[in-house]
Amino acid sequence: MKKIAVLALNTFRESIRDKIFYSLLAFAVLMLGFSLILGNLTIGDEIKIIKDFGLAAISLFGVLIAIFVGISLVYKEMEKRTIYVILANPISRYQFVLGKYLGLSFTLMVEVVVMTAGLFVLCYLKQQLIPWELFMAIVPICFELQLILAVALLFSTFVSPFLSGMLTLAVFIIGHLTLDFKVLVASLDNPALKKTADVLYYSFPNLETLNFKARVVHGIDIPWTEFIFSLSYAATYTIMILALSLYIFNKRDIR
Amino acid sequence: MSTAAISISGVSKTYRTGFWGKKFVALDALSLSVEKGEILGYLGPNGAGKTTTFKVLLDLIRPDSGTLSIFGDPADQKARERVGYLPENPYFYMYLTAEETLHFHGRLRGMKGEARKKRIPELLHLVGLEHAKSRSLKKFSRGMLQRIGIAQALVNNPDILILDEPMSGLDPNGRKQMRDIILGCRDQGKTVIFSSHILSDVEIMCDRAAIIRQGKLQEIVQVSEMLDNKVAHWEITCSSLPENSPYEDCIVHKTKNQILLKTNGEVEAKKMIQKIEESGGRVLSFGPQRVNLEEFYNQSGKEEK
Amino acid sequence: MYLQIRKNFFSIAPIVLIILCYSVVFGLQKHIDKTPKKTPIFSDISYLPNGTFLKGLALSYDEALADLLWIKAIGFFGSQGVIDKKNEKLHVLINIVTTLDPLFQYPYEFAGIVFSDDSKTVDRSIEILEKGIANVPHKDRRYWYLPFFMAYNYMHHKEDYLMAAKYLEIAASFPQSPPYLPLLVSRLYANSQDPELALPFLQEMLASADTPERIAELDKRIKDIKIKQHISVFNTAIKKFHEYTGRYPTDLKELVGANILKSLPIEPYGGEYKIIKKGIVQSTSDVDDLNLHLDKKTQETDQPLIFLEEPK
Ligand SMILES: Nc1ncnc2c1ncn2[C@@H]1O[C@H](COP(=O)(O)OP(=O)(O)OP(=O)(O)O)[C@@H](O)[C@H]1O
Ligand SMILES: [Mg+2]
Numbered sequence: 001m002k003k004i005a006v007l008a009l010n011t012f013r014e015s016i017r018d019k020i021f022y023s024l025l026a027f028a029v030l031m032l033g034f035s036l037i038l039g040n041l042t043i044g045d046e047i048k049i050i051k052d053f054g055l056a057a058i059s060l061f062g063v064l065i066a067i068f069v070g071i072s073l074v075y076k077e078m079e080k081r082t083i084y085v086i087l088a089n090p091i092s093r094y095q096f097v098l099g100k101y102l103g104l105s106f107t108l109m110v111e112v113v114v115m116t117a118g119l120f121v122l123c124y125l126k127q128q129l130i131p132w133e134l135f136m137a138i139v140p141i142c143f144e145l146q147l148i149l150a151v152a153l154l155f156s157t158f159v160s161p162f163l164s165g166m167l168t169l170a171v172f173i174i175g176h177l178t179l180d181f182k183v184l185v186a187s188l189d190n191p192a193l194k195k196t197a198d199v200l201y202y203s204f205p206n207l208e209t210l211n212f213k214a215r216v217v218h219g220i221d222i223p224w225t226e227f228i229f230s231l232s233y234a235a236t237y238t239i240m241i242l243a244l245s246l247y248i249f250n251k252r253d254i255r
Numbered sequence: 256m257s258t259a260a261i262s263i264s265g266v267s268k269t270y271r272t273g274f275w276g277k278k279f280v281a282l283d284a285l286s287l288s289v290e291k292g293e294i295l296g297y298l299g300p301n302g303a304g305k306t307t308t309f310k311v312l313l314d315l316i317r318p319d320s321g322t323l324s325i326f327g328d329p330a331d332q333k334a335r336e337r338v339g340y341l342p343e344n345p346y347f348y349m350y351l352t353a354e355e356t357l358h359f360h361g362r363l364r365g366m367k368g369e370a371r372k373k374r375i376p377e378l379l380h381l382v383g384l385e386h387a388k389s390r391s392l393k394k395f396s397r398g399m400l401q402r403i404g405i406a407q408a409l410v411n412n413p414d415i416l417i418l419d420e421p422m423s424g425l426d427p428n429g430r431k432q433m434r435d436i437i438l439g440c441r442d443q444g445k446t447v448i449f450s451s452h453i454l455s456d457v458e459i460m461c462d463r464a465a466i467i468r469q470g471k472l473q474e475i476v477q478v479s480e481m482l483d484n485k486v487a488h489w490e491i492t493c494s495s496l497p498e499n500s501p502y503e504d505c506i507v508h509k510t511k512n513q514i515l516l517k518t519n520g521e522v523e524a525k526k527m528i529q530k531i532e533e534s535g536g537r538v539l540s541f542g543p544q545r546v547n548l549e550e551f552y553n554q555s556g557k558e559e560k
Numbered sequence: 561m562y563l564q565i566r567k568n569f570f571s572i573a574p575i576v577l578i579i580l581c582y583s584v585v586f587g588l589q590k591h592i593d594k595t596p597k598k599t600p601i602f603s604d605i606s607y608l609p610n611g612t613f614l615k616g617l618a619l620s621y622d623e624a625l626a627d628l629l630w631i632k633a634i635g636f637f638g639s640q641g642v643i644d645k646k647n648e649k650l651h652v653l654i655n656i657v658t659t660l661d662p663l664f665q666y667p668y669e670f671a672g673i674v675f676s677d678d679s680k681t682v683d684r685s686i687e688i689l690e691k692g693i694a695n696v697p698h699k700d701r702r703y704w705y706l707p708f709f710m711a712y713n714y715m716h717h718k719e720d721y722l723m724a725a726k727y728l729e730i731a732a733s734f735p736q737s738p739p740y741l742p743l744l745v746s747r748l749y750a751n752s753q754d755p756e757l758a759l760p761f762l763q764e765m766l767a768s769a770d771t772p773e774r775i776a777e778l779d780k781r782i783k784d785i786k787i788k789q790h791i792s793v794f795n796t797a798i799k800k801f802h803e804y805t806g807r808y809p810t811d812l813k814e815l816v817g818a819n820i821l822k823s824l825p826i827e828p829y830g831g832e833y834k835i836i837k838k839g840i841v842q843s844t845s846d847v848d849d850l851n852l853h854l855d856k857k858t859q860e861t862d863q864p865l866i867f868l869e870e871p872k
Contacts, residue, residue, distance in 0.1 A: 251317075
C-alpha cells in the first residue's frame with residue numbers, strides 16, 4: 001500500500017515537472033475568452049453560457065489530459081526503459097500499475113479542482129453568486145475522467161501510445177454515441193442493426209449516463225437514485241478496466 | 256546442501272517477435288548457480304542472453320520453463336528485497352534529481368526515512384556524485400547515470416548485486432571506483448554477478464566466470480585457479496626473421512621494426528631464438544605467457560564452431 | 561504449496577473481478593435505462609448559436625457536425641414519439657443542420673413533411689423546402705420529394721393550385737419520381753378541388769414515415785380523405801337520383817338499386833355511411849375537417865370501388 005503511494009506521488013510529481021499544468025493556463029484563457037465573446041453574441045442569459053462552456057471545458061480538458069498522459073503511462077516507461085529499474089525493486093506489477101493510475105488520477109482531480117475554482121470565480125464576478133449546484137455535474141465528470149484514464153491505461157499496457165490514443169478517443173466518442181445510436185436504431189425495423197446497437201451499448205461504457213451538464217445548468221432536479229446509480233456504474237466500470245489492465249500487464253514480459 | 260545465493264535451473268526463454276510471432280530462443284535450458292559471497296563474471300558475445308538471464312531473475316521476463324531461486328526461495332517480489340540491480344544503460348526518471356532518485360528507490364525498497372537520510376549521502380560520496388546531488392538527471396552524462404545506477408542498486412544494502420555491464424560508459428577513474436565498489440561488496444560478504452565484455456576486469460575481480468553462448472552455458476572458469484595455471488605459451492619479440500624460416504606460422508603481429516612470435520614449448524622457443532640470432536636478427540624480448548581469460552573465451556568460441 | 565496457491569490467486573483474481581464488475585455494470589445499466597430521463601437531449605437547442613457561427617467553429621468538419629446534430633435530432637424526435645408541431649426546436653435544429661451542410665437532402669424532407677402536417681406551420685415547411693430546392697444537388701435520388709411536398713403544401717394548405725401544379729411539374733421532371741405524377745399534374749390543372757389529389761402525397765409520406773406514431777397519423781389522414789371522397793361520390797349519386805326520381809333516397813342502398821352506384825364503398829374505419837337529412841350523407845366515424853371544400857363541385861372518379869353509371 002505504501003509503495004503504491006510512493007509510485008503515485010512520484011507520478012504526480014512527474015506531471016507537475018512535465019508542466020502538464022500549463023494546460024490549465026490555456027483553459028483559463030480559453031474559457032474566459034469564449035464566455036466573453038459568446039456572452040456578447042447571445043442575447044440574455046450570459047451566465048448560462050459561461051456555465052455551459054465552463055463545464056464543457058472542464059470535461060474536455062480533463063479528457064484530453066487523461067488521454068494524452070494516460071496512454072503513455074505504462075508504455076512510455078517501457079519505451080524509455082525506466083521500468084526496469086522500477087520493477088526490479090521489491091514491488092509487484094499490480095502495485096506499479098495502481099501507483100501510476102492513482103498518481104495520474106490525482107493529477108486529474110487537482111486539475112478539475114483548479115478549473116472549477118476558475119469557473120466559480122468567473123461566475124462570482126458576473127453574478128455575485130457561487131453556483132455550488134454545478135458540483136452535480138462536475139462530480140460525474142470526474143468519474144468519467146477516471147473511466148477514460150483507466151481505458152487509456154489499459155491500452156497503454158499493450159499497444160503503442162499513438163494507437164492507444166486513437167483507441168481511447170474512439171472509446172470516448174463511441175461511449176457518448178451508443179445511447180443515441182440505440183435510440184435511433186430502436187425506431188428502425190432492422191434486427192441486425194438493433195443487435196449491433198445492443199452489443200455496442202453493452203460492451204462500451206455508456207458515458208452519456210454521466211452527462212448531467214444540461215440538467216444542472218437548467219436547474220432541473222436530478223433524482224438522487226439516478227445520480228448514485230450512474231456514479232456506481234462508472235466506478236464499477238473503472239474497476240473492471242483496471243482489473244483487465246492488471247491482468248494483461250501481469251502476464252506480459254517487460255523486455 | 257548449502258543454499259546458493261542465486262540458483263537458476265533449466266531456464267528456457269523463447270522470444271516471439273514480429274507480426275507472425277517468429278520464435279527466437281534466447282535462453283536454452285540454462286542452469287547456473289552463484290554461491291554466497293562470490294563474484295561471478297558473466298561473459299558471452301553480444302546477444303548471448305546475459306541481459307535476458309538477469310531479467311528473468313528479476314521477474315521482468317517470465318521464463319517458459321525452469322525455476323529460479325534466491326537464497327533458496329523463489330525469485331519473487333519478496334526475494335527482490337535482497338537484490339540490487341543495475342540494468343545495462345540504466346534509465347531513470349529524468350525529472351528527478353540524483354538525491355530524489357535515491358530516496359525514491361529507497362522508499363520502493365521499504366526503507367524508513369532516517370535510514371535513507373543516513374545512507375544516501377554515503378552512497379553519493381561512494382559513487383562520487385556529491386557535487387551533483389541536486390542536479391536533475393536530465394543534465395547527467397552517460398557515466399554519471401551509470402554511477403547513480405550503482406548507487407541505486409546499493410541503496411538498501413542488498414545481499415546480492417546483479418550488475419549488467421557495470422563498467423560501460425565510465426571513465427578510467429570511474430572504472431577503478433566501480434571495481435573498488437564491487438570488491439568492497441565482496442568484503443562485506445555480498446554476492447555479485449555482473450556481465451561484462453572487458454575480460455581483464457573479470458580476471459581481476461571475479462572468483463569464477465561463466466561463459467554463455469546462444470543461451471546455453473558453455474563453461475565455468477575458476478579464475479583464481481586459472482591464474483595459478485602453468486605457462487600457456489612463450490612470446491618472442493625480434494627485429495627480423497631468417498629468410499624462408501619455418502616460423503611464418505608463428506607470427507602474431509608484425510610492424511616495421513618488430514615481429515612478435517608465439518610458440519608453445521620452452522624448448523621450441525629456445526631453438527627459435529637460436530635460429531634468429533644465427534641469421535643476424537636481434538631478440539628484443541622473450542618470456543613466458545600465462546593462460547588468460549581471453550584464451551579461454553576464444554577457445555570456447557572456437558569449439559562452438 | 562502455499563506459494564502455488566498464491567500465484568494462482570494472483571492470476572485468477574483479476575478475471576474473477578472482471579466478471580464480477582461486468583455483471584454489476586450490466587445490472588446498473590439496465591436499471592438506469594429503466595428510469596427514463598425526463599430532460600430532452602435538446603433542452604439546450606435554443607442556445608445553440610446560429611448555423612453560420614457554428615460553421616466557423618466546426619473547423620471544416622461542418623458536415624460531420626451536421627450529421628451528428630442530425631442523428632441526435634432524429635433520436636430525440638423519435639424517442640418523443642409524437643412530434644410537437646409547434647415546437648421551435650426542430651425548426652432551430654433544421655436551420656443549423658441545413659446551414660452547416662446545405663447539401664444534405666434528408667433534413668429538408670423530414671422537416672418539410674413534419675411542418676406540413678399543420679396549416680399553422682406550413683410556412684416553415686415551405687421555407688425549408690425552398691431552401692432545400694435551392695441547395696440540394698439535382699442528382700440526389702430523393703430530390704424530387706422536395707418540390708413534390710411543396711406542391712402538397714400549396715394544394716392542401718394554401719389552395720394555390722397553380723403553384724402546386726408548377727412544383728409538381730418540377731418533381732415530375734425527375735426520372736426517379738413515380739410515373740403517375742404527370743397525370744396528377746394534368747388533373748390538378750383540370751380539377752383542382754379533388755380531395756383525392758391529396759392521396760398520392762400522403763401515400764408517399766407514409767412510405768417514408770419511420771415511427772409507428774407517424775404511420776398511424778398518416779393512415780388516419782388517408783382514411784379521412786377517403787371518407788370525404790366517398791361522401792362526395794354519394795352527393796353526386798344522390799343528385800342524380802333526385803334528377804331521375806324527383807325525390808331523395810331514404811337509404812343509400814336505393815342508389816345501388818337505381819343502378820347509379822355499382823356497390824356501396826366500405827367505410828375505412830369500419831363504420832357506416834348514413835343519410836341523416838334529405839340528401840346529406842355522413843359517416844358514423846368522426847371526420848376531421850380537412851379544409852377542403854368538397855361540396856362546391858362534384859365530378860366522376862376512377863376509385864375502383866365505386867362506379868357512376870348512366871341510368872338506363
Ligand atoms: N525484446 C526482445 N525481443 C526479441 N528478442 C530479444 C529481445 N531482447 C533480446 N532479444 C534477443 O535475445 C538474445 C539475447 O539478448 P540479450 O540482451 O540477453 O543479450 P546480451 O547477452 O545481453 O547481449 P549484449 O552483450 O549485447 O548486451 C539476442 O539475440 C536478442 O536478439
Ligand atoms: Mg546485455
